[in-house]
Amino acid sequence: MALKGLDIFKLTPKTNCKDCGNPTCMAFAMKVASGAVDISKCPHLTEDVLAKLAESTAPPMKTIKVKAGDGEYTLGGETVLYRHEKTYVSKTLYAVDVDGDFDNSLKVDYDRIGERMRFEFAFVGFKGDIDAFVAGAKKAAEAGRGVILCTGGNVDAAKAAAEAVKDAKPILNGADASNYEEMNAVAKQYGLVLGVRGETLEELHDTVEKLEALGNKELILDVGVKSIKFAFEFAVQIRRAALQGNDRVFGYPSLVNVKLLAGGNYDLETALASLFTLRYGSIIVMSAMDYDRSLALFGMRQNIFTDPQKPMKMEPGIYPLNGGGDDDPCLITVDFALTYFVVSGELERSGVPCNLLISDAGGYSVLTAWAAGKFSANSIANFIKEYEVENKIKSRKLILPGKVAVLKGELQDKLPGWEIIVGTSEAVALVKFLKEFVKNG
Amino acid sequence: MPFKKPVQKFNAAINEVAIGTGENEVKLGGQNCYPFYVFDSEIANAPKVGIEISDIEDVNKAAAGDFYDGCADVADAVKKAAAAEGVDFICIRLDGADPNGENRSVEQCVETVKKAAGVTDKPLVIAGCKNNEKDAQIFDKVSDALQGRNILVLSAREENYKNVAASAGLAYGQKVGAESAVDVNLAKQLNVLMNQMGVGAQSVIMNTGAAAAGYGFEYVISTLERVKGAALTQNDAMLQPPIITPVGNETWNVKEAMASDEDMPGWGDRIKRGVAMEIATAAACLAAGSDAVILKNPKSAAAVSAMIKELI
Ligand code: SF4
Numbered sequence: 001m002a003l004k005g006l007d008i009f010k011l012t013p014k015t016n017c018k019d020c021g022n023p024t025c026m027a028f029a030m031k032v033a034s035g036a037v038d039i040s041k042c043p044h045l046t047e048d049v050l051a052k053l054a055e056s057t058a059p060p061m062k063t064i065k066v067k068a069g070d071g072e073y074t075l076g077g078e079t080v081l082y083r084h085e086k087t088y089v090s091k092t093l094y095a096v097d098v099d100g101d102f103d104n105s106l107k108v109d110y111d112r113i114g115e116r117m118r119f120e121f122a123f124v125g126f127k128g129d130i131d132a133f134v135a136g137a138k139k140a141a142e143a144g145r146g147v148i149l150c151t152g153g154n155v156d157a158a159k160a161a162a163e164a165v166k167d168a169k170p171i172l173n174g175a176d177a178s179n180y181e182e183m184n185a186v187a188k189q190y191g192l193v194l195g196v197r198g199e200t201l202e203e204l205h206d207t208v209e210k211l212e213a214l215g216n217k218e219l220i221l222d223v224g225v226k227s228i229k230f231a232f233e234f235a236v237q238i239r240r241a242a243l244q245g246n247d248r249v250f251g252y253p254s255l256v257n258v259k260l261l262a263g264g265n266y267d268l269e270t271a272l273a274s275l276f277t278l279r280y281g282s283i284i285v286m287s288a289m290d291y292d293r294s295l296a297l298f299g300m301r302q303n304i305f306t307d308p309q310k311p312m313k314m315e316p317g318i319y320p321l322n323g324g325g326d327d328d329p330c331l332i333t334v335d336f337a338l339t340y341f342v343v344s345g346e347l348e349r350s351g352v353p354c355n356l357l358i359s360d361a362g363g364y365s366v367l368t369a370w371a372a373g374k375f376s377a378n379s380i381a382n383f384i385k386e387y388e389v390e391n392k393i394k395s396r397k398l399i400l401p402g403k404v405a406v407l408k409g410e411l412q413d414k415l416p417g418w419e420i421i422v423g424t425s426e427a428v429a430l431v432k433f434l435k436e437f438v439k440n441g
Numbered sequence: 442m443p444f445k446k447p448v449q450k451f452n453a454a455i456n457e458v459a460i461g462t463g464e465n466e467v468k469l470g471g472q473n474c475y476p477f478y479v480f481d482s483e484i485a486n487a488p489k490v491g492i493e494i495s496d497i498e499d500v501n502k503a504a505a506g507d508f509y510d511g512c513a514d515v516a517d518a519v520k521k522a523a524a525a526e527g528v529d530f531i532c533i534r535l536d537g538a539d540p541n542g543e544n545r546s547v548e549q550c551v552e553t554v555k556k557a558a559g560v561t562d563k564p565l566v567i568a569g570c571k572n573n574e575k576d577a578q579i580f581d582k583v584s585d586a587l588q589g590r591n592i593l594v595l596s597a598r599e600e601n602y603k604n605v606a607a608s609a610g611l612a613y614g615q616k617v618g619a620e621s622a623v624d625v626n627l628a629k630q631l632n633v634l635m636n637q638m639g640v641g642a643q644s645v646i647m648n649t650g651a652a653a654a655g656y657g658f659e660y661v662i663s664t665l666e667r668v669k670g671a672a673l674t675q676n677d678a679m680l681q682p683p684i685i686t687p688v689g690n691e692t693w694n695v696k697e698a699m700a701s702d703e704d705m706p707g708w709g710d711r712i713k714r715g716v717a718m719e720i721a722t723a724a725a726c727l728a729a730g731s732d733a734v735i736l737k738n739p740k741s742a743a744a745v746s747a748m749i750k751e752l753i
Binding site for chain 1: 447
């Protein structure tokens, strides 16, 4: 339970020495309670008190770090249930089963608005044969991403596989009410994050409490594969209990195996992956992340986990489309990612070779950027110079978004030698516009 | 401390609005909990899935592959779609009416719709060509022609709601779609305006905005979540109409679903990509608050309706 300011005050020395930068211990306690100040700012608290306070002033959901190849992923740490309330902290991560369409999925590795898109974890499930499980674990570790060992609760399998790929620091899944002590021992021995499951929410809660009592707070909660309905309830209830109900026992990231939940139905699996990306799945295990699914899910994830306060921005630069080159016309617009996608999509649809110029406009849409002075005749002229467009492209035709037609005259003055053309106000009209533009020379 | 399951109860509910008639009537909305939160409350009506058929053959082919091959006309395609798995209603989109495109006449559109209506008893949603003026004319005549079928017209917008609400809603008693652009206040404002005209909340189904996953989809999701939140936690009557989201019309128009196999050789089969895009987008919309989604590929409809059945 979260402590109130008064409870925290009772634990301070009450000397009002001001070493924490606050006039009184009471003022300090109030700030700690509101989360504005960290408890460690008072140098006069005993170890005991610190431990007690750190616990109760900790965020509602723990942040779990997991090793992945040379890097590290962050899970959890969320503070809100809906993205419009604040922002989500850790994006959902995707895992692919080594027994699924794994090799094909490994090939998917691309960039989308500055984010590298490839699945994050290799997943291996225990199917009754320890040797096969160890072999699968090794295959998973070789991929150089994160590794999840799903032991099905078999402690011997857990030990063997954990030993085999200990350097990969896999997530060890499969602790439950019956084996949690042994599984905990394996996780401790190798320093691994432990996955916990339960037949019911009550049982899961109970097991987590027992593991915490054993000193383990590096946990992930498996929502189970009993049924889709059941898994969905687990995912929602766990997150809601932690963030709304202040139940820290459920303040851990979750793991959802949609491969097993979908029972081999590829399309249903896609639907579930999307459902759990939005509804509180921290790691989602799938049979495949081929291009079909990746394009949809990564695009969605990038949207959902974007900071609502920060617009998504494209790198400014020259983007040739449809094989656009030296002699092809230029179209200029802003760096707001959505604008880029919509405009480039339409341009591609036109099939007309051209060069799309993306200028630095603070990530705003055309009209907003124009109103804010970030998309002006000046900024466009500067862009042309800074990116040496005149050296790189021979064509001297520049098409402006129709919404900023007012810039034409001023821009014409600033860019002698260029023909400034006013384009369409809406991107959808671009296909027709460009085709006619080319036809009429 | 043992875990006690919390239950979130609201003294508010989404309006229940029916489209279609008789045995095939479909009810949207009605629930008093968040989407699929069956552990909080019984769900009055499961979310519904519709299939969209364009009056332009190539548009259907682009999204559904060879599914409609051999169909003589729109009515034939409608018949086929209506029999597909998991399809609760049919949406006919009159792309051909677009003055900047085929510019088919209002009479021609009415003929198309009338013929199609004759081959199925499923509820009908009639979507326009996104030209405000033309849409208002079409909705007027179509609503007249299909009196008694309890259709939904998609949609009335800020620019044409007066005409659409007056004809489809008031004169012919059809259901009116209220379309706004991913903003909770705009959604509310349009409902208030229609309400003032006498088209009550019981006759309105909202389209609060759609986009494909990856294309500003966060606005779609946040709008859905905010509208549902305000409807349930604040009992805001002007945000309580159910929501219909035309997903397919967005997802099949983005690069992931349009780039040909030759242009993007690594990406694999175009239709498969489009289906994944359509399914992922629809599933997230439903989880965030859509009471119905409209899809183009029958495989997508089957998968999304399978998910709904599993969850409810
Ligand atoms: S440093 Fe500690 S003891 Fe000193 S005023 Fe702050 S809270 Fe009180």
